[in-house]
Amino acid sequence: MSRLDGRRVLLGVGGGIAAYKAAELVRALRRAGAEVRVVMTASAEEFVQPLTFQALSGHRVGTDLFDPSFEEDIGHIELARWAELVLVAPCTANLLARARAGMADDLLTTILLATTAPVLFCPAMNTQMWKHPAVQENIVVLERRPRSLVLHPDEGELACRETGPGRLPDPDVVLATAERALAGGQLRGKHVVVTAGPTREFFDPVRFLSNPSSGKMGYSLAAAAWSAGADVTLVSGPTSLPAPWGCRVVRVVSASDMRDAVLAERADVLIMAAAVADYTPVERSEHKRKKSDAPWDPALTRTPDILSELAQSPRRAPVVIGFAAETDDIIGNAVRKLESKRLDGIVANSVYGPTGAFGSDASTVTLIRRGGHRHEFGPHPKREVAEHIIEWVASSDFQ
Ligand code: CTP
8 A cells, every 4th residue: 555545645736837747646645545635836727627626536636826716625734734735747947946046926925935834846947047056056956855855856868858867757656756755754764675586696797696586575665665755775686677766786696795795784674575586606617518418416605694684784784684485384494594593573475376475566575573473475576565664664663
């Protein structure tokens, strides 16, 4: 379930060409379960009709501070109180300047002053305007304010046919950031390190030992931790997945690289979702090994057990979570790993079935806490399972 489910979001639409994209945002917010009300500036009305937003949000759209019938419907102060999150998208350079100065010269800026909810500004404008020192100064000031966040624009081709920063990010990025803005204190200020994907242990430049892990669970966990307010480092083995928004990604290949990358981080929470290869060739040839008809019996040696080593080191993260993908005696094996590796919690799942650990989009997991308390979750899409695991990790019994 999205953090936006059941939440009241006020969308303030500014007068830029990206105003048409705000219509898609309303749909995405509603799909995530949010209740949405829309307020438009006068210049936004030059780009999109209020009726569009009325139809998509299911509510009358606010456009005028002095409209007695809108005030009767829901007054501007009531609207400012109603909002649990105010999203300003697209936010023009002019709107940024007015927000920074604390002006209240229209309905939207008045609401921005009257609300106590977090405000997420999503600037979108011409690249040169974005780079202008006046705009950058306004951004710095707004970012320093309590409960005020700025989602920086994407780079790309703009409506003015220039290329550079200025585009309104895609709805999924705006929504992930909105979730982060709503997360409250859950994982704010915590550094969460997540490992994901398989590792590859090379015999020679073209052959390696690995496993079918897709990395989906680890990537979803990183995204969910970021949405919950954490600073996230994702240490990823080879995958074909795009980097989750907001997370720092460290790419590795082998188990030994992954160990070095994880050891280099100071984590508050470590979640080892990677399927680390347990064995690596004793020798790695620089040259491609030529095949022959004779059997090949390469010598293998154990890789470092990263989780076990870190969980028992003096630099241990306060919360250490492992994964156990098993074929039999799932709970028994997971509990043994939890105890032998001295973990705080373990996520157990089966390798088999449509919700099996490797590659599938859905998952059923059992979350086991040190001390024995456990519960099952799923089958649900991996994204939802990841959100549930992050809520479990952020819950008071771990912190
Ligand atoms: N893990 C690790 N380093 C390794 C191997 C695994 O950190 N070299 C981590 C995984 O990321 C996962 C957990 O340990 O969180 C899995 O435990 P493990 O006992 O290693 O599982 P398997 O490799 O499946 O072990 P077995 O084959 O004995 O079941």
